[in-house]
Amino acid sequence: MRAFTSCVWLLSAIGAAASSCDPTAGVESLVKRRLPQHVDSFEFVIEPAQGSGLTNDSYAVSSTKDGKIRIEGTTTSALLSGLHKYLSSEANVDIWWFVGSQLDQAPKRLPQLKSPLKGTSVVPYRYHWNTVTTSYTSAFWSWEDWETQLDWMALRAINLALAWIGVEKIFIEVFTEIGLNADEINSFISGPAFLAWNHFGNIQGSWGGSMPQSWVDSQSDLQLKILDRMEELGITPILPAFPGFVPRNISRVFPDISLSTSPLWSNFPTELSGDTYINPFDPRFAQLQKLFISKQQELYGNVTNFWTLDQFNENQPLSGDLGYLQNVSHNTWTALKAADPDAVWVMQAWLFSSDSAFWSNDRIESFLGGIPVNSDMLLLDLFAESAPQWLRTNSFYGKPWIWCELHDYGGNMGLYGQIENVTINSMDAVRNSSSLVGFGLTMEGQEGNEIMYDLLLDQAWSPKPIDTETYFHDWVSARYGTKNVKSLYTGWELLRPTVFNNTNLTITAVPKSILELVPSISGLLGRTGHHPTTIHLQPSGHG
């Protein structure tokens, strides 16, 4: 195990190592990184919430007699939320993934507060990322890109996030250890730009060449930095569990292993799709799960109990038999718990909406019913703003779940939002579902429209649906400052009830430019659905 930058390793009398992180150190480092002129302007104090189990976070920001800004909060994430509230609403500065940080433009004399700013979250978890975002958006990110991203996430109080980077090293080590050779492994691992779909078992192998070892190593190094920074910033990482997909030649090393084959995905050729997977009731599934998880624990330390595991994402199971589905999930859970007794299985519930013809309610109930302890699972209701699954499944039959905004398919670049569903429907879920534990963002590509992501993450701290008119106004102030921005307030107020208020059910995500489509002399215009080219507002109408 290694020591974390902001954590001290304590050796107890019996020699067992335990980490003791200073919970405010990461916040102080962020201030030093982004507002170096203000390292002495803030005071951070943690006051843990009362009670056990999951709790909502809260913060209070006030001015001290000696002119400092004092932030009290229940957790590191709560402190960061308070800091963000103060910086964006009082100092009118923020950090943006598309323009970088403007926090260093905070005034020399920080604004003092007459009365404290207070906030309480309405959900314990604020979640970020989608397994495919790693390929659509961050495949070639540097550490500097991740630093901006992680500070952006942390200040918006995200406290739970997927951390897929560098997992190829783990896959390769596990496969090598059981006796597969480099050719066999290379025929399975996809190239750097396509890993997300390899992780989902949709594709295997690659076009023209195998994964370079230098890339595998550099990504693993990057992951170590990402996990350190997440820990400092109060973000619990969700690491990959072994989903079961394996090189086809696994039967060479385990001749009696029980295998199945996934369907071909998206018309890919057999050579590059139709992934082989170990049936979870075969003991080798548990063996590989244990290897997969313990290798990560050795490399990263005991940083999480959350494991992401998707077996049937756009991959229909072999059978819809209720007993089969329950058997698969039950054995998957058993293997996961054997590898980490505290494991929580995180699953993207996209399949229930994308393949709702297969995933009838009784099949979902059987699959989820295979996990006998509800709190051992966490479902992401991936496209809750348009195709919520919690309503038809009676809140996933009692399993904890997170209300997620998907918003952007692929890496589409248009302007788009559903301000009403994001604010009203998410709060309906808080009121109506006792197993709702978080709000999150699951955009496929993290592209423009940052205001729509901010809106849901701020909704996580607002007891009533946010008034979007005030919200857009304040967002403009944080984005552009308050001087000479009258026309910007007007411009954004034109966008709010039009571009950002889609209610047309045939167009449910960010539009795509026809320039992004395969060239054609017809069929480019008027597309609807997840990759629409239709414009959902009447430019000459309202506004």
Ligand SMILES: *[C@@H]1O[C@H](CO)[C@@H](O)[C@H](O)[C@H]1NC(C)=O
């Ligand atoms: C968090 O706050 C919401 C809204 O007030 C409430 O419904 C929910 O029960 C709280 N959750 C916890 C874990 O206290």
Ligand SMILES: *[C@@H]1O[C@H](CO)[C@@H](O)[C@H](O)[C@H]1NC(C)=O
């Ligand atoms: C798979 O194993 C067979 C022998 O069982 C071997 O001929 C073949 O080359 C292997 N495939 C790969 C990709 O290495």
Ligand SMILES: *[C@@H]1O[C@H](CO)[C@@H](O)[C@H](O)[C@H]1NC(C)=O
């Ligand atoms: C890892 O950490 C979790 C939570 O912090 C704790 O419950 C668990 O016992 C730890 N596991 C090990 C092996 O130290």
Ligand SMILES: *[C@@H]1O[C@H](CO)[C@@H](O)[C@H](O)[C@H]1NC(C)=O
């Ligand atoms: C799952 O199915 C396998 C193969 O049919 C069987 O051996 C096993 O007992 C089943 N397990 C459960 C928990 O039903």
Ligand SMILES: *[C@@H]1O[C@H](CO)[C@@H](O)[C@H](O)[C@H]1NC(C)=O
């Ligand atoms: C808004 O949410 C409602 C209720 O879930 C849903 O019926 C509707 O399709 C959503 N609107 C859009 C534009 O997706």
Ligand SMILES: *[C@@H]1O[C@H](CO)[C@@H](O)[C@H](O)[C@H]1NC(C)=O
């Ligand atoms: C949720 O509950 C409120 C009452 O608190 C009700 O008005 C609303 O229709 C419910 N919404 C859903 C989606 O169940």
Ligand SMILES: *[C@@H]1O[C@H](CO)[C@@H](O)[C@H](O)[C@H]1NC(C)=O
């Ligand atoms: C959004 O559009 C709907 C349907 O046209 C309308 O009823 C609603 O008032 C609009 N909301 C906002 C905030 O503009």
Ligand SMILES: *[C@@H]1O[C@H](CO)[C@@H](O)[C@H](O)[C@H]1NC(C)=O
């Ligand atoms: C929704 O968009 C489709 C496709 O452009 C259009 O045909 C339809 O009239 C729109 N519906 C409404 C209610 O505006």
